[in-house]
Amino acid sequence: MREEAGMAAGTRIFTDGTIRTLDPEQPTVDAVLVRDGMVVAAGALADLREQACNSPDVVDLGGGTMLPGFIESHNHFQMAGVGFAHVNLRGDVCDSIPEMQRRLRERAGQTPGGDWVIGRGYDQTLLAENRHPTRQDLDEASTDHPIAIFHVSYHGLVANSRALEMAGVDQLTADIPGGDIYRDDHGYPTGVFMESPAMSLISSHMPQNGVPEYEDGLKLARDHYLPKGITAVHDARIGGYDEVRAYANMIAAGELPIRTYMMVAPELYDAELEGQAGDLGPALGLPAGRLIAGPVKMFQDGAIQAYTAALTEPYFDAPDEHGVKIHDPAFLSSEIMRFHKLGLQIAIHGNGDSAIDDILNGYEAALEAHPRSDHRHRIEHCQTARPDQLERMARLGVTSSVFINHLWHFGDRHISRFLGPDRAHRLEPLASMSRLGIRWGLHSDFPVTEVDPLMGIWLAVNRQTSDGQVIGADEAVDVELALRGFGPDAAWLAFQEGKMGTIAPGYYADFVVLSGDPVNVPETIKDLQVQATIIGGETVWTR
Structure with a gap:
C-alpha cells in the first residue's frame, strides 16, 4: 500500500485494489473518499475525484483487498494485555x-x-x-x-x-x-x-491491578491487535472503574485508536457508572465513538474444556459430570429482570445447553413482563445450543457472538473427549442461526484462543479442526456471511450499525487491507496477510 505525500490533509481517496464494502446495495466499488475520519462517498474514482474538489491524498492499495476493519465481538482486550506479563504456559x-x-x-x-x-x-x-x-x-x-x-479458559x-x-x-x-x-x-x-466463586478464594489475595498496570496492558493489547486488522473490540468484561479510567487516559493521550464497546459487570453499573450506558465520550472528554458502555455482562456457566460448561447430558468421557452453574437460575432471572427494566442490553456467558436454558428462561420472563422490540440481548459463545433453543432465540429476538475458534483449537477433543460426535457436530451452529434469522458475530475470546479474524472467517466457512477433521459441515456458511460476522453483524450486536462494519457514506473510515480477496480463496483465507490497518482514515499499522 502506498500513500502519495504532499496533498491536502484530511481528505483521502483509497483506490487501486478490490474494495468490498459489505453493503448489499453496493458490494464493490472502485474507490472510497474519506474526509475528517469519515467515509464521504464510495464509487467510481472519477466521480470521487470530482467530489473531493481540492487535491486529496491518494492511497494506492497496490492491488490488495480493502474491507471494513474487523470488529472482534467477544474478547478480553484489557485483561489479555495485562496477562502478557504472566508466565506463558499455553x-x-x-x-x-x-x-x-x-x-x-x-x-x-x-x-x-x-x-x-x-x-x-x-x-x-x-x-x-x-x-x-x-x-x-x-x-x-x-x-x-x-x-x-x-x-487456558480462565475459568x-x-x-x-x-x-x-x-x-x-x-x-x-x-x-x-x-x-x-x-x-x-x-x-x-x-x-x-x-469458576470465579471458588477462584476468588485465591485471586482476592493476588496483587490487584491499578490504572498504570491497565494502561500498560492496553498498550500491549493494541500492539497485538492492530497487525490483525482489528479496528474495534467488544471487551467482554470490565469490572472496575480503574479499567475505564485506563481506557480513557489512553484514548485522551492518542495512544489507543481501537474503538471499544465495553461489557460491564453488574457491580460497576450499580456503582460508578450508575446505570449510564452508551458513548462515554461526552462525560469523559473523549472523541465520540471511542469508548462505549455496552451491555451488562453476566456468567451462567464455565468452559467446555474445563468441564464447567453446564450441560443437560453428561460429558462424553465423564459420565458423572454435568458442569457448573454460576448462579441459581432464580437469581439469574431476577438480575435479568432488574437490568432489563432499566433499559440496558444484557450479555450472558452461556456455553452449555443447560446454562442456555436458564438464560433464555430469564430473557423470556423479562420480555413478557416488560416488552421491548429491539433489546438485542446476547448469549455469549452459545456453543452447544440445541435446535429448540435456536428457535426460541429467534422468537425472542436474542442474538449471539459465537466462539468460532473452538472448532480449530478444541474440536478434535470435543469429538473424542468432551462432547462426543453428536454434540460436537452441532457446535457453533451458524447456518442454523442464519436460517432462523438470528444475527451473529464471531470471536476468539482472546486470550483463550489467539485473536485472528482471518482464521475465524476461514473456520466459519471450512469448519476444520487442527487435526484436519471437518466438524459439523452442515453449519458452514459462505465467505460473504462469514465476513459479516466480523463486520456489519458484529456492529449490529453493539447498536453500532450505521457507524461501523460497512464502507458507506456516514460510517467511520475504519478499514483493513489484505493481500488477497477472501471471496476468491475460501479454502486459504487464513493464509492471507493483513497489509494495513486504518482507523478514522489514518493508517495506524502497516506491514
Whole structure:
C-alpha cells in the first residue's frame, strides 16, 4: 500500500485494489473518499475525484483487498494485555508439568521472595500427564513465592501451598456455591479451583491491578491487535472503574485508536457508572465513538474444556459430570429482570445447553413482563445450543457472538473427549442461526484462543479442526456471511450499525487491507496477510 505525500490533509481517496464494502446495495466499488475520519462517498474514482474538489491524498492499495476493519465481538482486550506479563504456559509451548515447573522456577528466580508468581494458559488435556497440576507440583517450582496459574479458559486456577496458606484455605474451607474446590482423599484442597466463586478464594489475595498496570496492558493489547486488522473490540468484561479510567487516559493521550464497546459487570453499573450506558465520550472528554458502555455482562456457566460448561447430558468421557452453574437460575432471572427494566442490553456467558436454558428462561420472563422490540440481548459463545433453543432465540429476538475458534483449537477433543460426535457436530451452529434469522458475530475470546479474524472467517466457512477433521459441515456458511460476522453483524450486536462494519457514506473510515480477496480463496483465507490497518482514515499499522 502506498500513500502519495504532499496533498491536502484530511481528505483521502483509497483506490487501486478490490474494495468490498459489505453493503448489499453496493458490494464493490472502485474507490472510497474519506474526509475528517469519515467515509464521504464510495464509487467510481472519477466521480470521487470530482467530489473531493481540492487535491486529496491518494492511497494506492497496490492491488490488495480493502474491507471494513474487523470488529472482534467477544474478547478480553484489557485483561489479555495485562496477562502478557504472566508466565506463558499455553499448550503450544508447555506440554508437561516438568516444563511448567521449569518456567515457573525461572520466573521465581527473577522475583523477590514472598512476591507472587503468576502463570497463564495451561491446558490439562494437552499436558503429557493428562491432568491438572496440584499445589504439590507448583511447590516444586517454589515454596518461597505464592504461585497461581490460570487455566487456558480462565475459568480455573491452580495455587501452590504458599498461596493456600496466605489465603487461609485448608480442609476446613467450605465448598462455594457456583464454584468447585478440588480435594484429595482426605478432603484437603489439591490447589485446583474452578469458576470465579471458588477462584476468588485465591485471586482476592493476588496483587490487584491499578490504572498504570491497565494502561500498560492496553498498550500491549493494541500492539497485538492492530497487525490483525482489528479496528474495534467488544471487551467482554470490565469490572472496575480503574479499567475505564485506563481506557480513557489512553484514548485522551492518542495512544489507543481501537474503538471499544465495553461489557460491564453488574457491580460497576450499580456503582460508578450508575446505570449510564452508551458513548462515554461526552462525560469523559473523549472523541465520540471511542469508548462505549455496552451491555451488562453476566456468567451462567464455565468452559467446555474445563468441564464447567453446564450441560443437560453428561460429558462424553465423564459420565458423572454435568458442569457448573454460576448462579441459581432464580437469581439469574431476577438480575435479568432488574437490568432489563432499566433499559440496558444484557450479555450472558452461556456455553452449555443447560446454562442456555436458564438464560433464555430469564430473557423470556423479562420480555413478557416488560416488552421491548429491539433489546438485542446476547448469549455469549452459545456453543452447544440445541435446535429448540435456536428457535426460541429467534422468537425472542436474542442474538449471539459465537466462539468460532473452538472448532480449530478444541474440536478434535470435543469429538473424542468432551462432547462426543453428536454434540460436537452441532457446535457453533451458524447456518442454523442464519436460517432462523438470528444475527451473529464471531470471536476468539482472546486470550483463550489467539485473536485472528482471518482464521475465524476461514473456520466459519471450512469448519476444520487442527487435526484436519471437518466438524459439523452442515453449519458452514459462505465467505460473504462469514465476513459479516466480523463486520456489519458484529456492529449490529453493539447498536453500532450505521457507524461501523460497512464502507458507506456516514460510517467511520475504519478499514483493513489484505493481500488477497477472501471471496476468491475460501479454502486459504487464513493464509492471507493483513497489509494495513486504518482507523478514522489514518493508517495506524502497516506491514
